[in-house]
Amino acid sequence: MSTMNGATSPDNHGKGFAQVAPPNSTGIKIIVVGAGFAGLACAIESKRKGHEVVILEKFKELKALGDIISFGNNAGRVFERWGLHDKFWAVCSHVETLMIHNSQGELLLEQPNPDPLFGAYAYNGHRGELHTMLFDYAQSLGIDIRLGQDVTEYWETDNEAGVIANSEKIAADVVVGADGVRSRARTLVLGYEDKPKSSGYAVYRSWFDCAEQGVDKDPMTSFICQGKDLFYGWIGKDVHFLAHSSSGGKKLSNVITHKDDADIAESWSFPGKMEDCLKIVEGWDPRCAALLSKAPSLVDWKLVYRDPMPTWISKGARLALIGDAAHPFLPTSQQGASQAVEDGVTLAVVLQLAGKENVHLAVREWEKIRYQRVRRAQLIGESVRDMWHKAKPEDRGNAVALPRPEWLLGHDAEKHAYEVYDATTKEIQEKGYELPTLPPVVPVAGA
Known part of the structure; x- marks a missing residue:
């Protein structure tokens, strides 16, 4: 058996490869x-699989930003396999029922919101808190994380790939673009610069303390501060509003999605005006306006x-885009962050199995393993939005x-990658x- 930070894994999957391999092996x-x-x-699972990893991040310091984020089972x-369940669980909301209204x-x-489901837990909590915990875990594994890195160029040759960061040329076997929807690596992959478009929708978001804002004292809003986490939804023509309390009913997240065709060529996050929201x-x-x-x-x-x-990888197959850099999700999918995790885990496994001489x-x-699954998950977000609106x-x-x-939700990305590797290799x-x-578009009922 092999272990890392208390996590135990079987030694192989019929191929003699440990799920947790010696460092840099x-x-x-x-x-x-x-x-x-x-x-x-991606970095955490790559470290577990015996790869050497360096993360280059443009922000100079870590900030606990954002509001609610959802990770599916x-x-x-x-x-849970990484040993993070207890830490995540302590700061996540624990909603028993989703109540949807017109x-x-x-x-x-x-x-009902069963948890665990399909043998695993879901985690819904403050984006900044969960991100800080994951960041700290990556550091505890000895991963080289360099902040304040301005990556201005990506490059690849037949034998290596790399970046220019803060005017320094850094080389590796593989470069992973995990820098979001504004990813500069997309241009290298596509061969041209693609511009983001308006989806036709926008969201007003907020996250705040219930007691500080008097939510618990107002008879129109106190229903959502009852000492436990609650999840209320309202749906109407071209609009849905989700109000989600957490931390035992002490915090509140409001998210209202509505029609909006604003130009988003330069920026797509602004301070919102309450009168427009209301x-x-x-x-x-009336509870909706009261909460908002x-x-x-x-x-x-x-x-x-x-x-x-059309592809997430460069022509030389030494650059891969993952997460939002490759496939942004709508919030109604509740899968954007989860599919990003699956991306990183799967890539770490196949690199381990292929070896240094077969990185491409x-x-x-x-x-090939990821593409259709991710697109099918994306379509659920569109289907749910349309179903409600x-x-x-x-x-x-x-x-x-x-x-x-x-x-x-029952998918195990790590196990699946080991299972399908041989057949995928043979086909290629x-x-x-x-x-x-x-993949073909399927109705939400058959999602």
């Missing part, structure tokens, strides 16, 4: 650009859209329920590498 060096959830997950099983406040569905829920259940108006400030976040990239093959295998007055129960398919070797194809 593969000889593969990886540069990860970006220390968000995608970059940290598919990512949760990874965190715009007039009629209850349409009480959807106009969206005029004529709605408690926020001391708002973020007006324009939801960007990009056409699915491993990167192509990674894309186009709901008919008579829709109740499962007609407005959040889908929780086993193929998505026999047929050559072909660009991935998009």
Whole structure:
């Protein structure tokens, strides 16, 4: 048996490769650009698989920013395997039921929220708190994390790849672009610069202390501060509003998605105006305006859209885009961060199995393993948004329920990568590498 930080793993998967390998045992060096959830997950699993990793992050210091973030059970099983369950669980919300209403406040569905599900836990908590914990864990493993790094150029040759960061040329076997929707690496992969487009929607977001804003004292809002975590949703034409209390009902996250065609060419996050936000829920259940108006400030976040990239990897297959850099998700998918974690875990495994002499093959295998699954998960976000925004007055129960398919939440990215590696390798070797194809669109009921 092999261990790291108390985590125990079987020695092999029929191939003689340990799930937790000795440090730097593969000889593969990886540069990860970006220390968000995608970059940290990739670096952590790469360290566990015996690769040498350096993370280059543009921010000069770590800041606990953001509001609520959701990790599905598919990512949760990874965190639990890393020994992070107790730390994450202590700061996460624990909602038993999602209560969905129409715009007039009629209850349409009480959807149980079982946890664990499919053998793993989900984690929903403050983005900054969870990110800090993951960052600290990466540092505890000895991962080289360099802050204040301005990556201005990506390059690759037949034998290596690298970046220019703070005017320094850094080389490795693989470069992983995990630097979000503004990723500079996208241009190298695509061969041109693609601009983000408006998705046609925007979100007003807020996160605040209930007692400080009098949520618990107001008879119109105190229902969400009852000593436990609660999750309320309201849906209407082209709008849905989610109010989520956490920390035992002490904190509140408000997220309202609405139509918005604003130009997002330069920036898509602004200070929000409360009067504009409240106009969206005029004529709605008065609890909606009451909850929204408690926020001391708002973020007006324009939801960007990009056409699915034809590939996430460079021509030489030594550069891979992961997370939002490759495939931004809508919030209604509740899978953006989870799929980023799966990206990093899968890439670390296939690099371990392929070895230093076959890095280009491993990167192509990674894309083949991941591409259709990620796109299928993306489409759930679009389907859920449309289901809620186009709901008919008579829709109740499962007609407005959040889908929780086993193929998505029951997935074990690490185990799956070991299982399909041989077949994927054989297919590429026999047929050559072909660009991935998009999966068919499926209705949300069949998601």
